Amino acid sequence: MSKPIATVAVCGAGGTMGAGIAIVAARAGFRTICHDVAIEGLDRTLKQTEGFLTKSVERGKMTGADKDAAMSRLSRTTALDDLGVADLVIEAVFEELSVKRALFKKLNAICPDSTIFASNTSTLSITEIAGGSGRDDRVIGLHFCLPAQMMKLIEVSPGIKTSAATLEAAWLWCEKAGQLPVKTQDKPGFILNALLVPFNNDCIRAVEAGVASPEDIDKAIKTGLGYKMGPLELVDLVGLDTQVRLCEAFYPITLDPRAAAPPLLRRMVAAGLLGRKTGRGFFTYNSGKMFGA
Amino acid sequence: MRYSIRQQGESRSFPQGDAFLAAAASDGEVVIYLGVPLETDDTKGAILIELGLECLGVHTGERVGEEGSNVLGFARYRNGGDAPTQLVELVRQPNTRPDAIAAARAVFEASGFVVVVASDQAGRIIDRLVRPKYNAALRFLDEGLATSKDMDLTCRLGLGYPDGPIERVERGGLAYHYDVTAALFAVTGFAAYAPARRAMVAKQRDGA
Numbered sequence: 001m002s003k004p005i006a007t008v009a010v011c012g013a014g015g016t017m018g019a020g021i022a023i024v025a026a027r028a029g030f031r032t033i034c035h036d037v038a039i040e041g042l043d044r045t046l047k048q049t050e051g052f053l054t055k056s057v058e059r060g061k062m063t064g065a066d067k068d069a070a071m072s073r074l075s076r077t078t079a080l081d082d083l084g085v086a087d088l089v090i091e092a093v094f095e096e097l098s099v100k101r102a103l104f105k106k107l108n109a110i111c112p113d114s115t116i117f118a119s120n121t122s123t124l125s126i127t128e129i130a131g132g133s134g135r136d137d138r139v140i141g142l143h144f145c146l147p148a149q150m151m152k153l154i155e156v157s158p159g160i161k162t163s164a165a166t167l168e169a170a171w172l173w174c175e176k177a178g179q180l181p182v183k184t185q186d187k188p189g190f191i192l193n194a195l196l197v198p199f200n201n202d203c204i205r206a207v208e209a210g211v212a213s214p215e216d217i218d219k220a221i222k223t224g225l226g227y228k229m230g231p232l233e234l235v236d237l238v239g240l241d242t243q244v245r246l247c248e249a250f251y252p253i254t255l256d257p258r259a260a261a262p263p264l265l266r267r268m269v270a271a272g273l274l275g276r277k278t279g280r281g282f283f284t285y286n287s288g289k290m291f292g293a
Numbered sequence: 294m295r296y297s298i299r300q301q302g303e304s305r306s307f308p309q310g311d312a313f314l315a316a317a318a319s320d321g322e323v324v325i326y327l328g329v330p331l332e333t334d335d336t337k338g339a340i341l342i343e344l345g346l347e348c349l350g351v352h353t354g355e356r357v358g359e360e361g362s363n364v365l366g367f368a369r370y371r372n373g374g375d376a377p378t379q380l381v382e383l384v385r386q387p388n389t390r391p392d393a394i395a396a397a398r399a400v401f402e403a404s405g406f407v408v409v410v411a412s413d414q415a416g417r418i419i420d421r422l423v424r425p426k427y428n429a430a431l432r433f434l435d436e437g438l439a440t441s442k443d444m445d446l447t448c449r450l451g452l453g454y455p456d457g458p459i460e461r462v463e464r465g466g467l468a469y470h471y472d473v474t475a476a477l478f479a480v481t482g483f484a485a486y487a488p489a490r491r492a493m494v495a496k497q498r499d500g501a
């Protein structure tokens with residue numbers, strides 16, 4: 001049996017996902033060490049966390065005392081050595097196999113044998129990340145959804161060598177953290193992205209094939225299926241460049257034609273139409289008007 | 294806008310007792326065909342023919358991409374055996390008269406439907422887009438990626454969908470999923486539309 005998890009370290013806590021994961025851990029009562037290579041990101045995270053928890057208090061989701069306690073459980077560091085006290089390290093660093101592998105390799109020398117390493121990767125293989133870590137049996141995938149502090153779902157993916165005890169401990173931690181774990185195999189995109197990325201591509205291909213306008217495709221999906229957000233609106237939110245990156249991660253591994261980046265997507269990225277962040281993707285955001293691609 | 298209905302047999306879009314049937318006039322500017330062979334009439338604002346899995350061109354004929362008249366296809370979206378939704382997919386051809394599209398839209402919108410316009414391609418909008426996803430989910434289930442419950446939960450919690458792919462395709466009917474995907478596969482030849490094993494099994498048991 002692994003040691004009960006009391007202290008959680010989050011690597012990449014200065015980033016989007018890491019910041020949210022740190023809130024989840026601290027809010028649920030775990031001592032939480034926020035780690036990143038740059039102190040500026042960690043400062044930003046701390047400020048955002050304070051703001052988020054203050055809003056939670058205002059909305060009656062937690063008391064002021066709960067908020068203060070959660071804040072007091074958070075610490076920050078840029079020194080990896082400080083993570084030696086962690087029972088669980090969750091990495092949410094850049095989506096690069098070499099970066100994640102190097103991080104786990106270093107941490108292996110710092111953390112006690114009982115520490116579990118978890119990866120928040122969206123596209124990489126847990127088994128590949130675990131390889132070379134020196135503790136493949138104690139590495140697991142914990143894929144949070146964006147924004148992590150609001151979304152309950154965690155896809156839990158054991159790699160080929162992950163032990164049953166690691167899976168059990170990670171699963172229990174998810175539940176204690178107030179999250180809802182689902183178990184998936186270590187396959188590209190797990191469940192969520194394996195279904196979503198090709199579906200979004202199909203929607204882009206339908207625009208390109210002149211099936212319907214982006215507006216009508218989104219309207220059809222929302223009305224006919226009850227989705228809260230249309231798929232093209234979602235791609236605009238995620239970023240068309242991110243969608244290309246997801247395709248480039250999945251297609252070479254799966255060779256699934258649905259996972260390949262549609263030509264229209266690439267043309268739009270080349271034209272700087274990246275979605276919301278540039279004001280225009282499948283829709284334009286300044287005027288609220290649709291862009292018929 | 295007044296509409297009249299020519300019907301034979303049950304309509305998938307407007308099952309017996311649907312208010313839309315009751316509100317029809319005897320002589321409308323728009324004529325709606327439900328299970329009745331198309332008769333063209335250029336003097337009408339629009340002629341709408343209910344489509345199943347076939348393309349509109351099957352009813353109107355086609356002319357090297359220049360087809361189009363006052364005839365449109367339509368179907369109210371239904372997930373197999375589920376009740377029809379409020380979505381009406383209108384199907385147009387390259388030269389469909391804009392005034393006919395406007396008339397068709399007006400008729401359905403006046404009855405509270407949400408209207409989208411699709412070109413005359415297999416699966417229209419929704420089936421074209423969701424059926425490969427259901428196929429993938431059914432394959433994932435066979436391959437042990439996750440349980441059906443976890444796949445459905447992931448889509449509901451992670452993506453905010455009202456239901457997951459497995460519960461949805463099961464509810465609509467796996468044999469129906471077979472029919473839709475087989476029709477799409479016949480037209481496109483794309484492997485993504487090849488009916489999933491579980492749909493094939495359901496279809497085979499249906500016929501047994």
Ligand SMILES: NC(=O)c1ccc[n+]([C@@H]2O[C@H](COP(=O)([O-])OP(=O)(O)OC[C@H]3O[C@@H](n4cnc5c(N)ncnc54)[C@H](O)[C@@H]3O)[C@@H](O)[C@H]2O)c1
Pocket residue numbers: 011012013014015016017018035036037038041091092093094095096099103120121122123143144145146
């Ligand atoms: N953004 C999403 O929607 C989303 C959703 C689920 C999972 N993910 C996954 O989460 C991870 C992070 O994504 P993000 O969007 O938060 O990225 P991000 O760029 O916002 O944050 C990454 C952070 O990691 C830090 N970092 C980089 N190398 C580091 C190292 N060696 N040690 C410590 N910190 C390091 C960076 O300084 C940065 O603050 C990726 O694996 C991504 O696939 C992202």
